[in-house]
Each structure stands twice: as structure tokens, then as C-alpha cells.
Amino acid sequence: xxxxxxxxxxKQRYQLVGEKCPQxxxxxxxxxxxxxxxxxxxxxxxQFSGKGEVYSYSVVHVAxxxxxxxxxxxxxxxxxxxxxxxxxxxxxxxxxxxxIGMPVEMVTRVLREDxxxxxxxxxxxxxxxxxxxxxxxxxxxxxxxxxxPKANGVHPEPVxxxxxx
Amino acid sequence: MQLMKPVxxxxxxGYGAYVPRYRLAGQAISELWxxxxxxxxxxxxxxxxLDEDVVTMSIEAARNALARAQAADPTFDPxxxxxxxxxxxxxxxxxxxxxxxxxxxIGATPYTQxxxxxxxxxxxxxxxxxxxxxxxxxxxxxxxxxxxxxxxxRPGDALEYTAGAGGAAFILGPSEHALVEIEGSVSFVTDxxxxxxxxxxxxxxxxGRFTGEPAYFHHITQSVRALFxxxxxxxxxxxxxVFHQPNVKFPLKVGEELGFKRAQITPGLLVNEIGNAxxxxxxxxxxxxLDIAQPGxxxxxxSFGSGAGSDAFCLRVRRSLPTxxxxxxxxxxxxxxxxxxxxxxRLKENYIL
Numbered sequence: 001x002x003x004x005x006x007x008x009x010x011k012q013r014y015q016l017v018g019e020k021c022p023q024x025x026x027x028x029x030x031x032x033x034x035x036x037x038x039x040x041x042x043x044x045x046x047q048f049s050g051k052g053e054v055y056s057y058s059v060v061h062v063a064x065x066x067x068x069x070x071x072x073x074x075x076x077x078x079x080x081x082x083x084x085x086x087x088x089x090x091x092x093x094x095x096x097x098x099x100i101g102m103p104v105e106m107v108t109r110v111l112r113e114d115x116x117x118x119x120x121x122x123x124x125x126x127x128x129x130x131x132x133x134x135x136x137x138x139x140x141x142x143x144x145x146x147x148x149p150k151a152n153g154v155h156p157e158p159v160x161x162x163x164x165x
Numbered sequence: 166m167q168l169m170k171p172v173x174x175x176x177x178x179g180y181g182a183y184v185p186r187y188r189l190a191g192q193a194i195s196e197l198w199x200x201x202x203x204x205x206x207x208x209x210x211x212x213x214x215l216d217e218d219v220v221t222m223s224i225e226a227a228r229n230a231l232a233r234a235q236a237a238d239p240t241f242d243p244x245x246x247x248x249x250x251x252x253x254x255x256x257x258x259x260x261x262x263x264x265x266x267x268x269x270x271i272g273a274t275p276y277t278q279x280x281x282x283x284x285x286x287x288x289x290x291x292x293x294x295x296x297x298x299x300x301x302x303x304x305x306x307x308x309x310x311x312x313x314x315x316x317x318x319r320p321g322d323a324l325e326y327t328a329g330a331g332g333a334a335f336i337l338g339p340s341e342h343a344l345v346e347i348e349g350s351v352s353f354v355t356d357x358x359x360x361x362x363x364x365x366x367x368x369x370x371x372x373g374r375f376t377g378e379p380a381y382f383h384h385i386t387q388s389v390r391a392l393f394x395x396x397x398x399x400x401x402x403x404x405x406x407v408f409h410q411p412n413v414k415f416p417l418k419v420g421e422e423l424g425f426k427r428a429q430i431t432p433g434l435l436v437n438e439i440g441n442a443x444x445x446x447x448x449x450x451x452x453x454x455l456d457i458a459q460p461g462x463x464x465x466x467x468s469f470g471s472g473a474g475s476d477a478f479c480l481r482v483r484r485s486l487p488t489x490x491x492x493x494x495x496x497x498x499x500x501x502x503x504x505x506x507x508x509x510x511r512l513k514e515n516y517i518l
Binding site: 010011014015047069070089091092107108109110111120122125130131132 | 186214215216217218220221224225257258266269270271272489490492496500514
């Protein structure tokens with residue numbers, strides 16, 4: 001894959017920088033410069049908090065090229081605290097520990113390497129939220145095995161194509 | 166010799182640690198290679214996940230340091246960092262800075278200095294020394310110095326028992342907002358070939374017992390004694406001491422030689438739980454101390470890097486800062502997922518497929 005494409009998306013991949021619609025206030029990720037809801041131009045960069053929860057997930061056993069060494073790994077739809085739904089790998093977690101509604105947080109990890117001689121590609125993944133100091137791990141909380149109700153009556157947005165698989 | 170002290174006072178305004186979650190027991194290594202006949206020098210060591218390296222671990226430690234700096238000084242902004250310096254002996258690229266990736270990920274680009282430092286296990290304190298000078302001279306208001314390693318040890322070698330992973334990040338800045346003031350430092354360096362890794366080699370070589378007396382013990386005692394002499398201090402003036410931690414024995418022994426009691430050393434002694442984090446070893450020990458230290462207390466930090474040298478620092482805690490929203494070093498040390506040797510070999514990519 002071309003170096004230029006990675007280079008253009010470093011801010012969104014490393015830092016979860018998206019956009020805010022000046023018209024309707026909607027947060028947009030990944031950045032697309034046009035609000036997917038109201039169609040207004042939206043170019044104001046906003047850094048997301050990195051907090052979210054698992055909306056749905058699947059386990060990849062047969063990986064696309066470049067991801068073979070990670071199998072089996074988990075790809076999830078993560079509902080970010082600011083609203084958008086993003087596709088990303090989960091990390092630091094085993095399949096048996098994942099549940100729908102699990103609180104997760106963004107970490108910057110190695111997504112893949114472009115062969116032995118190519119670039120190392122870094123980007124966002126999500127891991128189970130680490131407990132805040134001296135509290136019981138959140139993973140021990142009651143798992144929710146059903147999809148979450150729609151928060152505040154807001155309809156889930158369509159799944160936007162994330163920068164990386 | 167002269168005590169190193171900047172023109173204007175410099176302190177640590179934020180710090181953060183990182184340790185990956187996997188652990189391999191020393192006993193597993195002993196059983197695989199010596200039928201369990203070698204007593205392991207550490208109980209277990211930290212192992213990075215398949216998607217972790219010095220870049221990703223540095224980013225997380227740096228984000229923790231930024232969170233503490235923002236709590237200490239609400240006007241602090243990562244764009245004000247005049248330097249992002251990463252010391253390591255496992256930079257993922259041979260040519261291409263780790264530091265630019267870290268700087269981009271934490272929002273310090275584009276107007277900043279960025280460089281990777283290399284001096285075996287003291288690459289991190291080397292970056293701190295430079296950062297003190299950079300801030301203390303007024304060239305930058307803030308500088309970020311990181312010591313981080315995904316340590317390498319050849320399978321079956323003595324180093325495999327201890328080669329761990331992790332490290333810490335420090336934001337140096339003017340001492341008025343600092344959590345810790347740096348009262349003075351000393352660097353002591355000689356050409357001592359106790360441990361090295363040649364270009365294109367995957368694992369380091371070492372000179373066996375030579376790594377002890379003429380290397381580790383000589384350099385640390387010389388740097389610390391010079392610091393004591395220059396500052397008119399002795400071991401009893403310090404609440405804590407933290408040394409480079411290649412195993413459990415060495416830091417306790419060098420501490421004793423310098424007049425420290427075990428109770429001053431154990432709060433920062435993490436090697437039994439995470440192994441030797443090379444350039445991150447002494448520095449992550451320091452973060453464990455900073456998590457519990459009280460205002461007014463003095464801390465001695467003395468690194469050791471093969472090749473060889475030691476940086477000794479006299480630190481004084483100015484204020485304690487409650488930052489319950491930032492993970493402590495203990496949170497990372499206690500977050501552990503034990504793995505067996507087979508899974509470890511997979512994580513280290515030691516299988517040839």
C-alpha cells in the first residue's frame with residue numbers, strides 16, 4: 001500500500017482526530033469534510049476522547065494479507081462516546097472476555113507491517129478500559145449480552161468506512 | 166568534576182509509566198533450557214503483545230505524563246513541548262525516528278525537536294540529562310524524555326530470564342510548576358565493553374561476569390559518590406533510591422555499598438515483577454516511587470548503561486498531586502496475564518514460519 005495514503009491519515013489513526021459539524025454539532029469520524037447527517041461542510045478538527053463501548057464484534061480466523069500473525073483477533077464496531085461508530089481491532093483481550101456494551105478505550109498500536117522491508121503502520125485499536133486506580137476491573141461488571149438501547153433516542157449512525165480494516 | 170546544574174531551576178512536571186500485560190515466569194525458562202536447575206534471577210518478566218513496540222509503549226507512557234502535567238499546570242499544552250526524545254535499545258526502525266511518531270501521536274508536532282537516543286540501558290536518563298539542559302538554558306519551556314524498551318535476550322542465554330519490557334516518560338519544565346525539582350546530577354562514563362549488539366544482530370552479546378564489578382558496580386558507585394560529594398549529602402538524606410535493575414541482586418548490593426537500607430530501595434524495585442526494562446528500568450522504578458513520595462522527600466536516581474556509564478540525579482519532591490484519573494505504575498504492574506513459553510515464543514516472533 002502507498003506510503004502517501006498512510007501519511008495523509010496519521011492524525012486520525014494515531015490520535016483519533018475527527019471533525020465537528022458547525023451546523024448540527026454532530027461529531028464525525030473518520031473525517032470526511034461533509035456532515036453525513038445534514039450535508040453541511042464540516043472541516044473543524046476535533047480530537048475524540050478515545051472512550052467508547054463495544055457495539056458488536058466478530059472474531060477473525062482467516063486474516064487478510066498483512067494481518068496473519070495476529071489471528072485469531074477481534075474486530076469490533078465501537079460506539080465512541082461522542083457518537084460515531086468505528087470499525088477497529090480490539091487488543092489486550094481474549095474472545096471469551098468480550099461482551100457487547102463492554103467499555104473500551106483507544107490505544108495506539110501496530111496495525112501491520114508492510115512486509116519485512118516496508119513501513120510499520122500504527123493506528124488506533126481499542127482495549128477493555130483499564131480500571132481507574134484501586135478500583136475493581138470494569139470487566140468484572142455484569143456483562144450485557146444484548147445490544148444496547150439507543151442512547152437518548154438518537155438513531156445509530158450508519159457504519160462509516162474506517163481508515164483501516 | 167563539576168555538579169551538573171542548569172542556569173534556571175528545572176523539575177519534572179509530569180510523568181507516566183507503561184508495562185505490557187503479558188508475563189513469563191523465570192521458572193518456565195529454567196525448565197525449558199536447564200531442566201529447572203537454574204534458579205531464575207527474577208520471578209517473572211513483562212512481555213509485549215504482538216502489536217506493541219517501543220513506539221506504542223512510549224505513546225502510552227507519554228499520554229500518562231501529559232495527563233499529569235495538565236493536572237499540575239492547566240495551561241500546559243503538548244504543542245509547547247520543545248523536544249520529544251526517546252531513549253531505547255529496541256527502536257523499531259534502524260533508520261526513521263521513533264520520536265517523530267510519538268510526537269505526532271501526542272500532538273507535539275510540528276515545532277519541536279525530536280530525536281532517538283541510544284546508550285544501552287541508560288539511553289533514557291541520557292535523554293533526561295539533555296532535557297534538563299534544554300529547559301534549563303531556556304531553549305525550550307518543556308521537553309519530553311522517555312526511556313522505553315522491549316528488551317532482547319537470546320533464547321537460552323542468561324539475559325532471557327530478565328529481558329523484560331516497559332518504561333516511563335517525563336516532562337521536564339521550569340521548576341515553579343514542578344512536582345519534583347532536580348537539584349543536581351552527575352554523568353560518569355568510560356569505554357567498558359561489558360555488553361553490546363552489533364548492527365543487524367538481533368540479540369546482544371555480553372561479557373559474562375565482567376558486567377558486574379568493572380561495569381555496573383564501578384560506574385554507579387562512582388557517579389553516586391561524586392554526586393554525594395558535590396552536594397554534601399549521604400544515603401541518609403534520601404527517602405528513596407532507585408538504580409538500574411538488571412536483576413534483584415545488583416541494585417540491592419550497590420545500594421548497600423552506598424549506605425542505603427533495603428527499605429529505601431524496595432519501593433522502586435520492580436525487576437522481580439516486570440524484568441529488566443533496559444532503558445526503562447531505573448525510570449519506571451522512579452515512577453513507582455513518585456506515586457507514593459511526599460513533599461520534601463529526596464530521591465536518588467542512578468542509571469547504568471553498558472558500554473558504559475551511569476547518570477546519577479538528586480531529586481526533591483516539591484508537591485504531591487492527586488491524579489486519580491491517571492494510571493499508576495502499580496496499575497500496570499498488577500495488570501498481568503501469565504503466558505507459557507510457547508505463547509511467549511509466539512509473542513516474541515521467535516518461530517520461523
